[in-house]
Amino acid sequence: MGVKQKFLVLSGIMGVLMAVVSLVGYFMASSDLQQSVDNELRTVVAKEVSDMDGWLVAKQLSVAHTANVMTAYNGDKASMQTNAALQSAATEADVMGVTLGMEDKYFASSTGGNLTGQKDPTQRPWYQQAKKDDKVEFTEAYVDSITNKLIISAIAPVKANGQFAGAVCNDISLDALEEQAKNIEYHGEGQGIIMEKNGNILATAGLGKPMQNFAEVDGFGEHFKEMQGKESGYFTTNSDGKEVVFAYAKVPSTEWLIGIAVPEDFVFASLKHMRWVFGLLTFVGFALMMFVCLYFAQKITRPILGLTEHAVQLADGNLRMSELPVESADEIGRLTQAFNTMNKNIRQLIQKMSAAAEQVAASSEELTASAQQSAEAANSVAVSVGDVAQGVSDQAGSVDNAKNVVEEVVNHIDDVAKGMEHVNARTNETNETAAAGSQLMQDAMDKMALIERASQESAAIVSQLGKNSEQIGKIVETISAIAEQTNLLALNAAIEAARAGEQGRGFTVVAEEVRKLAAESQEAAEDIKRHITSIQSDTNQAVGSMESSTEQIKLGTDAIREVGDQFGRIIAKVHDIKEEVEKMNMRVHKVSSGASSIVGTMEEIDDVSRKTAAHTQTISAATEEQSASTEEIASASQSLANMATELQDATAKFKF
Incomplete structure (x- = not known):
């Protein structure tokens, strides 16, 4: 929408506002005028009512005076x-x-x-x-x-x-009423009427006939009941095809009704005149406003159209235009002056931009070449640093693996050390047990020696008894039995000694059995005492048995001695094993300590490798960033060159 059209719209809006104001003013004036007409009509009727009431009161006073005279x-x-x-x-x-x-x-x-x-x-x-x-x-x-x-x-x-x-x-x-009805007028117009309170017409200037009831008058009769209920008022009705205003009032002394019917066109002629005046003023004001708006729109749009034409040429790149004439000192004039100045400044700016664009294009080409070379070098460095970073990362991974392996070896060595300590403890226990077994063997050998001596003594005694076999036959038999059992026990002791099981526990059993046999021997001795005669026949056999037992005891003693020798050799071997285990335990502890040191060293190497990898990655990232920055510089330089070319092309469009 152009400026002129906007002015037209504005004038239309102002016209509508003026029409609204006129309508509001008209309705307010119309209301006041209607109130004035109403009051004036009421005043006319009130005057007639007052005159009629005075006339009637005078007649009442006259008849009252005559009646008073007669009453007197x-x-x-x-x-x-x-x-x-x-x-x-x-x-x-x-x-x-x-x-x-x-x-x-x-x-x-x-x-x-x-x-x-x-x-x-x-x-x-x-x-x-x-x-x-x-x-x-x-x-x-x-x-x-x-x-x-x-x-x-x-x-x-x-x-x-x-x-x-x-x-x-x-x-x-009532001839006077006829005259009065004819004289009831509103500015020379109107038809008067006087009627009784029951509606019978007493005098009229054209509304109905005398003695006709007002309720029967066409156009007015329907309002009669309303009139009877009010002291005064007025209404509009249609009579003979014309709108009529009828005003009325009651006579106080008789409640007669006096009214006047006036054509509405006449009553509200001033209102119609005012309506025409308001309409004419509104139309003239609207037309005047349209004329003023068009005049100022033309005055404003003419320089604006010139500015628009120059702006179009400026948009097309024509900077050779002549300056626009400044026709006024208002905002439009200042805008025209500013446009002329802008055109001049743009022309100078384009000239400078054209020269600068050539220099920028040349410089940007050189910068692009340098940036590309730097970018290639940076890319090469970035690749190398990336390889180094990858190698360091791989090395860090290898160090981590080696550290894990060494930690596992250290854990195994710790387990071996713990095992060696356990073996050492078991070896000590074995050594102590072997020593205890050797002591038991020595005790067994001593006891076997005692048994051997006892057996020899017994053999001597038996031999002696053999000589007295006749007397102690039964005793010899018992002794022979005991010797036989002793022989068996000796055999068992030899076997137990040979086995060397459970550290000579068998020797204790043998001793217990020997004790029992001793007890039996005692009982047998007592029995011998009682039955001395019964062992005579066995004496010879007892001597033989004792001799055999003595031989067996010697054999058992020799066997036990051999077992003792074996226990000695075992103790020596166990002692050697103990010393070797202690040496191995010391070596394992040294290896464990060294492995722990290796783990610490591997951790330090791992930390250094990680830091080296991190630094290498940082260097790689920085190199990549530098490479990217160099590429961006090259790209920006190329863009700058392109922009310089575009700027040259753009400035070439201008004519200056």
Whole structure:
């Protein structure tokens, strides 16, 4: 949307706002004007009501005065029958005649004189109404039978001794009402109407007919009930195809209704005039605003169009344009001046940019070549450093593996050391056990020697007893049995000694058996004592057995001695083994200590390898970053060269 179109839209918006303001003003003025018309109509009707009420009150006072005069006579018929009072009352304007009627049927009028006996006044409607209501009031309108005119009667009661004695009636012509109805106007227009409270029309200037009920008048009758319920008001209705405004008010003394019907076009002519004035002012204001907006839009858009044309040429690269004329000192003029200055500055800037672009292009080409060479060198270094970093990483991995292997070897050596300590402990125990076994063997040998000596002594004794075999035959037999058992035990001892099992525990068993045999020998000795004679025959056999036992004991002793020698050699071997185990244990401890040192050294080598790998990777990363930076520099230099070329191409588009 152009500036001119925007001004048109703005003028349209302002026009709408003006129309809204005009409408608001019109409706406010219309409301005030309608209120003014309403008040004026009410004032017109109120004036007529006031006049009518004054006229009626005067008639009431007149009839009341006549009734008071008659009441003052207090039933004096001679005075009351004088016609002077009636004739005096009849002289008032609009009074057609005054009539007096009494309860005794006295009847007289200002026009006919004494009419007693001719007519009965007590049967007249006005008389009955006065007697009934006992106050001053008006009758309803009726047509006079003599004059054939529409009249009303003002009536008042006459008292005698405070009691109703008769009534006075003033017949009043309503010709004055006809004239008054014709004179009811609103600025020279309108139709007046006067009606009773029951709606009967008393006088009219064109609305219905006299004595026609107002409820029957077309266009107005439907509002009659509304009128009866209000003291005053107005409404709009349609009468004979025209809109009519009808204003009305009640007469206080009789509740008659006085109204005026005025054509709506006439009543609100000023409102219509004001509507035309507001419409014309709105139209003229809108047109004037459109003209002003178009004028200023033309004044503003002309230099803007010139600026637009120059801006288009500037966008096309034409910097050879002449300066725009500055036609004003306002913002548009300053914008034009600024545009001229901008055009001049851009032309100078493009000239400088063109020269600088050539220099940048040349420099960027040299920088690109240098950067590419640096990038290649950096890439080569990065590759070498990467290989070194990979080698160091592999070395670190190998060191880790070696360290793990050495740690496993150290763990095995520790296990071997623990095993050697256990073997050493077992060897010590074996040595101690062997020593104990050797001691037991020595004890067994000593005991066998004792047994051998005892056996020899026994053999001597048996031999001696053999000599006395006849006497101790049975004893020799027992001894022979004991010797035989001893021989067996000796054999067992020899066997046990040969086996050397459980460190000579068998020797203890043999000793126990020997003890038992000794006990049996004792018992046998005692038995021998008792049965000395029974062992004579066995003495010779006992001697032989003892000799055999002695030989066996010697053999057992020799065997035990051989076992003792074997135990000695075993102890020597165990001692040698113990010494070798101790030496091996010392060597294992030395190897374990050395392996621990190797592990520490391997850990140091691993740390150094890791740090070397990390530093190498850092160097590699830095070299790669340097290479990337060099490549970026080369790329940027190439981009700069391209930009310089593009800048040259761009500046070549400008004409300066």
